[in-house]
Amino acid sequence: MEAVSFEEVRKVYPDGTYALKGVSFSVEQGEIHGLLGENGAGKTTLMRILYGEIKPTGGRIKVFGREARFSGPWDAIKAGIGMVYQKFSLVEGFTVMENIVLSSTRIGMDERAVRKRLDYLIEATGLKVPLDQEVSNLPVGMRQRVEILKALVREAKVLILDEPTSVLTPLEVRDLFKVLRRLRDDGLTIIFITHKLKEVREITDRVTVLRRGRVVGTHRTEEVSDVELARMMVGREVLFQLSRKKVSPGRPVLKVKDLWVEGDDGVWAVKGASLTVREGEIVGIAGVQGNGQKELVEAIVGIRKAQRGQVIIGGEELTGRATREVYDRGLAYIPDLRPVGLVMEMNLVENVVLTRIKEFSSGPVIEWGRAREEADKIVKSFNVLVDSLNTPVGRLSGGNQQKFMLGREISRNPSLVIASEPTHGLDVAATEYVRKKILELRDSGKAILLVSTDLDEVFQLSDRIAVMYEGKIIAEGPSESFSLERIGLLMGGVRA
Amino acid sequence: MLREYLQFVLEVIGSVLAGFSVAALIMSLMGFDPLKGLYLITLGGLSDPDYLLSRSSLIMMTGLAFSVPALASAFNIGGEGQMYVGGLVALAVSLYSPNPLLPLASGALAGGLVGLVIGALRAYREVNEVITAIMMNWTFYYLSIYLITTYLYNPLAPYRSVSVPEGSRLSTIDLSGVKLHVSFLVSIALALVAYFLVYHTKLGYEIRVSGLSRRSAVYAGINPRRTFTLSMALGGVFGGFSGALNVIGFTYYMDQLLTSMYGMGFDGIGVALMGRNNPIGIILSSIFFSMLLLGGQRMQVSMNVPKELTDALSGVIIISLAMPYAYRMLISYLRVRKVGRGAE
Numbered sequence: 098m099e100a101v102s103f104e105e106v107r108k109v110y111p112d113g114t115y116a117l118k119g120v121s122f123s124v125e126q127g128e129i130h131g132l133l134g135e136n137g138a139g140k141t142t143l144m145r146i147l148y149g150e151i152k153p154t155g156g157r158i159k160v161f162g163r164e165a166r167f168s169g170p171w172d173a174i175k176a177g178i179g180m181v182y183q184k185f186s187l188v189e190g191f192t193v194m195e196n197i198v199l200s201s202t203r204i205g206m207d208e209r210a211v212r213k214r215l216d217y218l219i220e221a222t223g224l225k226v227p228l229d230q231e232v233s234n235l236p237v238g239m240r241q242r243v244e245i246l247k248a249l250v251r252e253a254k255v256l257i258l259d260e261p262t263s264v265l266t267p268l269e270v271r272d273l274f275k276v277l278r279r280l281r282d283d284g285l286t287i288i289f290i291t292h293k294l295k296e297v298r299e300i301t302d303r304v305t306v307l308r309r310g311r312v313v314g315t316h317r318t319e320e321v322s323d324v325e326l327a328r329m330m331v332g333r334e335v336l337f338q339l340s341r342k343k344v345s346p347g348r349p350v351l352k353v354k355d356l357w358v359e360g361d362d363g364v365w366a367v368k369g370a371s372l373t374v375r376e377g378e379i380v381g382i383a384g385v386q387g388n389g390q391k392e393l394v395e396a397i398v399g400i401r402k403a404q405r406g407q408v409i410i411g412g413e414e415l416t417g418r419a420t421r422e423v424y425d426r427g428l429a430y431i432p433d434l435r436p437v438g439l440v441m442e443m444n445l446v447e448n449v450v451l452t453r454i455k456e457f458s459s460g461p462v463i464e465w466g467r468a469r470e471e472a473d474k475i476v477k478s479f480n481v482l483v484d485s486l487n488t489p490v491g492r493l494s495g496g497n498q499q500k501f502m503l504g505r506e507i508s509r510n511p512s513l514v515i516a517s518e519p520t521h522g523l524d525v526a527a528t529e530y531v532r533k534k535i536l537e538l539r540d541s542g543k544a545i546l547l548v549s550t551d552l553d554e555v556f557q558l559s560d561r562i563a564v565m566y567e568g569k570i571i572a573e574g575p576s577e578s579f580s581l582e583r584i585g586l587l588m589g590g591v592r593a
Numbered sequence: 594m595l596r597e598y599l600q601f602v603l604e605v606i607g608s609v610l611a612g613f614s615v616a617a618l619i620m621s622l623m624g625f626d627p628l629k630g631l632y633l634i635t636l637g638g639l640s641d642p643d644y645l646l647s648r649s650s651l652i653m654m655t656g657l658a659f660s661v662p663a664l665a666s667a668f669n670i671g672g673e674g675q676m677y678v679g680g681l682v683a684l685a686v687s688l689y690s691p692n693p694l695l696p697l698a699s700g701a702l703a704g705g706l707v708g709l710v711i712g713a714l715r716a717y718r719e720v721n722e723v724i725t726a727i728m729m730n731w732t733f734y735y736l737s738i739y740l741i742t743t744y745l746y747n748p749l750a751p752y753r754s755v756s757v758p759e760g761s762r763l764s765t766i767d768l769s770g771v772k773l774h775v776s777f778l779v780s781i782a783l784a785l786v787a788y789f790l791v792y793h794t795k796l797g798y799e800i801r802v803s804g805l806s807r808r809s810a811v812y813a814g815i816n817p818r819r820t821f822t823l824s825m826a827l828g829g830v831f832g833g834f835s836g837a838l839n840v841i842g843f844t845y846y847m848d849q850l851l852t853s854m855y856g857m858g859f860d861g862i863g864v865a866l867m868g869r870n871n872p873i874g875i876i877l878s879s880i881f882f883s884m885l886l887l888g889g890q891r892m893q894v895s896m897n898v899p900k901e902l903t904d905a906l907s908g909v910i911i912i913s914l915a916m917p918y919a920y921r922m923l924i925s926y927l928r929v930r931k932v933g934r935g936a937e
Contacts, residue, residue: 399814400811419814420812420813421814423814430812436806436808436809437812438809438812439809440802440805440806441805442805443801443802447798450798451809451812451813452812452814454795454799454813458795461794461795461796462793462794462795463793463794463798465793
C-alpha cells in the first residue's frame, strides 16, 4: 500500500526560484525510503510541503490514498505525519516528559495518557530516554530520540527525518539505525533525507534521487550501485580524488600551547589543547561539532579570551591580542558561517573591506576605488558568478559567497589560514573548487589549519590530523596513520 | 541594482498615493474639500520659503540625530533632550563669546556628551537606551525651563531668556535678491559631512557593519560596543547642533516652555525614516516634512480646518512614506538584537 504519493508537485518561491519542478514518486507503507540529493535539490522543500509547513504551487499529495490539503503542520500531524528536523524543536529547560506532553496536548492527551503510551513505546521500540531529565542535560543523540518519541506519541504513521545523522557520532548513528529498522518492522513508514551515499546503502529499502527539483529516479537500494547513485545525484562522475603534491613542511607558523578556553556557558570548552601548524602543511581538526573546535579557533583569532596557555604566530606571542592585530600578523580566518564572514546586506565592494580595512583606507577615509578594483579582481580570479559588484552579497548563491569570502582572505596573502567548515552547505562543484584552492595554498607554502566535521574533507586535504573530543586533542598524527574506523571511534570518545 | 531603484521609486509612489488617498478620505468625511486641502498641505508651505528652509534645517539635524545611531542599530529617541541641551549650552556660551562658532560647537558637543552617556550605558551596562533617552528628555526639559526662568531669564520679557548677543548670531545672506539663512546652508553642509562620515570613513563603515551584523563586526575585529557608543555620541552631536542652531540662527533666545523647539527631536525620527536613514535622503525629507507642517498651517487659516486635523493629515502622509522602511528597519533591529545576545 502506498503511504505517501507525490503527483507532479511543484513549488515556485515568491522570488522566482523554482524549488520543485514537478515531482512524482510514492513511498510504500513500512519501508525506509531514502531521499537523496545535493544541497538545493529540493529535498527539504518537498518534505516541508508534506508536513504542511509550506504550500505547493501545484500538484497533489496523497497520504494513505486520501488527498492531503494541509493548512499547517497540525493538519499533517492529524493525518499521521511526523517530522524530525535537523535542528531540534525542544524546550531546553523542560524535562523530556514535559516536552512530549507539550506537543501532545493539542491532540487531547493528558500527562497520564502520555506516560502510559510512552512506557509502551519505549518498551516496544527500544528508544530508551530518561523521561524526567531536563533536555538541556541530554546529549544530541538522546534529544533526537525524544523527537522521534514525540512523533510516535502523536501516532505518526509516516516519519520524516531530515539529515538525522549530521549531528551524531558514529556510535549514535549505529543506535539510530537499529531503532529505525525496528520501527520499520513494526509497520512505520520512514522517509530519510540525506546526502550521504553510505547511509542510503545502509538503512534504506528504496531510494529516490532528486536533482534540481526533479526526480531522477526511484530504485530498490540493492539494485543500484553507489557509483550509479552518485551519478544520478550530481549528473556527472564525482571527482572524489584530489591530486596532492608532496610538499615537505617548513618552519612552524602557528603554535598553540596548552590552551584553556571557556565556552559561552562558562564551562571549559577547550581543555589544554596544543598543536603546531607549519609552512606548506594542512592540519585538519576532526571531531563532532561542539567538542571545542569553535572555541579553540576563536581563541586563536582573538575573538574569544583564552584563560590559560599561549598562541604563537610567526614566532610572536599573540595570546589575548585584539583580532585586528592578529590579522595584521598574517592570519586569515574563514569562519564556518557565511553570515559571519560576510555582511549579507552589503555589496561585494563593501565586503572586501570587512577584514582588510587598513589596506583600503588612508587615514580615516576608505578608498572605495581601490576596494572596487580588488573586488573585481577577486570575482574574476575566483570565478564568482555575480552580475554586478553592487549586488548585496546575500543575493549570491552559497557557493559564490564562499568563493568570494575565500578569495578575499587569500588575496590578503596571509602566512596562516584558518578555515572552518570551508565547504559546508556547498554543492559538489563548489566543494571541489574550494578544496582545490586550499590545496593550492598549501602548495604555495602557507600554513593551514582546517576545522571540519566532514571526514572526507579532512582526509582529502590534511597532511596531519588532530581529533578533538570534549575539548581535548585526543589523537594527532600524519593522516596516513588514521583509518576511517579509527577516527570514527576517536570522534566518539573511544581511544584507539 | 536597477531593480532596487525601481522598487524604491514604486515604493515611494505607492506610499504617496496611499497617504494622499487616506488624507483625502478623511477630509471628505469631515466635510472639507479634499483637493483644495491636498493642494494646500503639500504646496501651501512654499509661500514662505524662508520659514520653510529654517524649519527644515532644524529637523534635518534631529533627523541625523536619529539616523546615525540607527545605522548602528541603536534607537536614539533622545534627540529631543539632546536638542534642549544643545540650545541651552549654546545660549549660555554665546553670552561670553563674540562669534557664533563657539556656541554652536559647544552646543553640539554638549548634545554629543548626552548621547555618549546614553550609548555607553547601553553598550557597557546593558541599560536600554530607549528608556535612558526618554528619561533624559524629560530631565533636560525641566532643567532647561528651570535655568531659563532663573539664571537666564530676561528681565524685560520674563517669559523668555536673555537674548543671544548680536555678534554671536547667524543671520541671512543675500543671493542676488533671494534671502537665505546661513543656518540652512550650514545644515546642508553638515548633512553632507554626515554622508561622507557614514559612507566614506572607517568609523562610518564600522558603524554600519555593527548595525547590520554584530557577529560579522566581531569577526572583523570591530568592537561593537565602541561603535554603538560612538554612533550615539554622533547622534547626540547632531541633536545638540539642532538646538544650538535654533538659538543662534533663528530665535536668538529660548522661551519659558521651549515652544520653539518642543517636538522637533521627535519630528526628526519621522524625517529620518522618510529619508531612509540616508543623509542625502534626510535633506530632502526634512524639506518635505516642513512643507507639510507649513501647509497644514496654511490650511488652518484658509480652510478653517482645526490644527488637530491638519496634524493628523501630515501624520498620515509621513507614516505612509516612512512605513516600508520603518518596517524593514524594525525587523533587522530585532534580528541584530537577537544575534547580538548570542555573540556576547
